[in-house]
Amino acid sequence: MIVTRPFALALGAALLLSGCASAPVRPLEINLVALNDFHGNLEPSKYTYTPPGSTQPRTIQAGGIDVLKGALDTFRKDDPDLLFVAAGDLVGASPAASSMFADEPSIEALNRMGLVASSLGNHEFDQGPKELLRQQHGGCDSPRPAKACRLSPDFKGAGFTYLAANVVDAQTGKTLVPGWRIVDVKGVKVGLIGAVLHDLASVTIASSIKGLAIEDEAASINAVLPVMRAQGAQVFVVLIHEGGFADQPYDKADCDTLHGPIVAITKQLDPAIRLVISGHSHTGYLCKVDGKVVTQADAYGHLLSRIRLTLDPATKAVQDIQVRNVVMAPDAFQPDASLSAYLADVRAKSRAALAKPVARVQGALSRKENPAGESVLGGVIADAAVAATRDQGAQVGFMNPGGIRKDLETGEGGIVSFGQAQAVLPFGNTLVVMDLTGAQLRRVLEQQWDRPAASSPSVLAVSSSLTYDWDGTQPAGRRTANVKVDGKALDDNKVYRVVANNFLAEGGDNIPMFAKGTRRVETGLRDLDALIAYLQKHPEAGGMSLTAPQRIRKVR
Incomplete structure (x- = not known):
């Protein structure tokens, strides 16, 4: 067969177009x-x-x-x-x-x-x-x-x-x-x-x-x-x-x-x-x-x-x-x-305030928890809350671990700057003092297990005035034992004066019992200011270790 040039060109173009049509389209x-x-x-x-x-x-x-x-x-x-x-x-x-x-x-x-x-x-x-x-x-x-x-x-x-x-x-x-x-x-x-x-x-x-x-x-x-x-x-x-x-x-x-x-x-x-x-x-x-x-x-x-x-x-x-x-x-x-x-530019505008020395301690304080759920830093913060509200009758202090955002770091010679302290407690929460009965206080401790989709408790940091044992294998309502305030067995009928930040005080962190506290005093005092004041009075606070159970003891 003789193929004319125009036909050949047309055939080539058709084949080319056909090839383009069949080429895969890129995703x-x-x-x-x-x-x-x-x-x-x-x-x-x-x-x-x-x-x-x-x-x-x-x-x-x-x-x-x-x-x-x-x-x-x-x-x-x-x-x-x-x-x-x-x-x-x-x-x-x-x-x-x-x-x-x-x-x-x-x-x-x-x-x-x-x-x-x-x-x-x-x-x-x-x-x-x-x-x-x-x-x-x-x-x-x-x-x-x-x-x-x-x-x-x-x-x-x-x-x-x-x-x-x-x-x-x-x-x-x-x-x-x-x-x-x-x-x-x-x-x-x-x-x-x-x-x-x-x-x-x-x-x-x-x-x-x-x-x-x-x-x-x-x-x-x-x-x-x-x-x-x-x-x-x-x-x-x-x-x-x-x-x-x-x-x-x-x-x-x-x-x-x-x-x-x-x-x-x-x-x-x-x-x-x-x-x-x-x-x-x-x-x-x-x-x-x-x-x-x-x-x-x-x-x-x-x-x-x-x-x-x-x-x-x-x-x-x-x-x-x-x-x-x-x-x-x-x-x-x-x-x-x-x-x-x-x-x-932000650093320059904030440098003076952040670098201001506010305390001197022996060393850094860690928020890392031991097997019982305690941390050095959490205990210090809870103690600081009690110390700051003694004039309101505070006996027992609590701190939620999620509110402790960083370890307390120090500079040379154990100097703590405002920026380092603020990094620990950045929320600007204030302290609330309230009355809880012994029975309510016991319920607060039990509610540490009332956490959706969680297999373990979120253990609150407590002041040195409160000690107790916990056993996660026990049924609800019986996980805590040997609860003592100031060394004396908890009395369910006695009224205790408790301090916590306003987040916890309103029932935050799945601890609704705090919201039932009576004779509440909204102190307006920031937890950060309480911590700084405590560190100033307790330079020995830094460098401590919680290698063994102290305030809280995990039985099993």
Whole structure:
């Protein structure tokens, strides 16, 4: 057969087009980076981990806003459309450099990093809804007038969106902040849904969430999917301030040992949700639960989670999810110069106050607990509360371990600076004195086991005036024994004067018996001031050891 030139050209073009039509279409990739529980850690802090391929733990100073921004800039070179998101507790319980300025430096730093959205965490409620909304929208009308707008007179608020589908006004039924947000990434509408732990009341001062209803996490998340679909959402990502624990390394992909509240929540989520970015438990993990990927990036900016979603380009269905937890080591990324300069400015404005010596002790005090649940630092804080309220008749002091955020570190010669003391007790909690009967006091001790999804108690630190034994194998109501106050057996009918911070006093940390105390005195005295005063009078406090049971004895 003779083929003419025009026909040959046409045939070649047809074959070429046919080849193009049959060529596989590349999958679509969407990249996310996630942060959780930043807690205003502008500067790097101690992080101990075991590097991949090693059996030896390594301790470094990890994080810091300039290193985080440097890492994000590096990741954005791979994908300029990277989506930076978070899972709550970005502020609150913060070191002094952030908290002394009402956490405005942390909000500004996250703005400069390009954060898009975050779920609310429990610590966003520390100062109540008014301050939470000010941090979102900006302005200087704050319940902390001595701190707000002191760093900059025109605080603009968060450039990112706080999300919580399950926090609603109890009267109107409207959410306090938006429940969700849709972001367009590479032509794909990505739906971000926020939620905070349902048990918010157990970890938040009651007055700070008064008038708010905290609804079931999974039900609230699932309920918003239809309206999000109606507005075009094609991929769904949950940002939730609730977490769990895994018995595998922080960088172990597809880990299968996750346990804790986040597991049950994840199992109830709509099958369309394939990715859950969690927080609250300050743990690094990359796990699978019922086919869903569940991540968490430890805390304080020590890790960032890198997440890659592979989508079908036609249907936008999620085909695969790859995740990594990346340590924010100081030598791993080039610090961002602009945020280094910003951090230097914050340091300069806070340096005098933070560096002020407030006490001298023999050595550092650790918050590490012994097998009975005691720590050196916890005991000192409880003793300090009693000493500060003796004039109110205080006999017994309590401190919740979750409120002790750092070890008490010292400088040369055992000098304690205000910044070091404030890092231990950053909440600004005040002391409340109340009456409890012996029977109620016994119930307080028993309620240490009343913790949802926990297999062990959260042992409260106690003052030296209180001693007792506990046996976790005994049934509820009989786990504590040999309770003594000032060396005398506890009398169920006698009234005792008890002091605790206002978080515990309102029934926080799942100890509702405190809220039943009578003859309450809101002293207005900060727990931090009480601790500093105690250290000034007791320089021997530092360097002690709790290697053997003292106030609390664990029987078995």
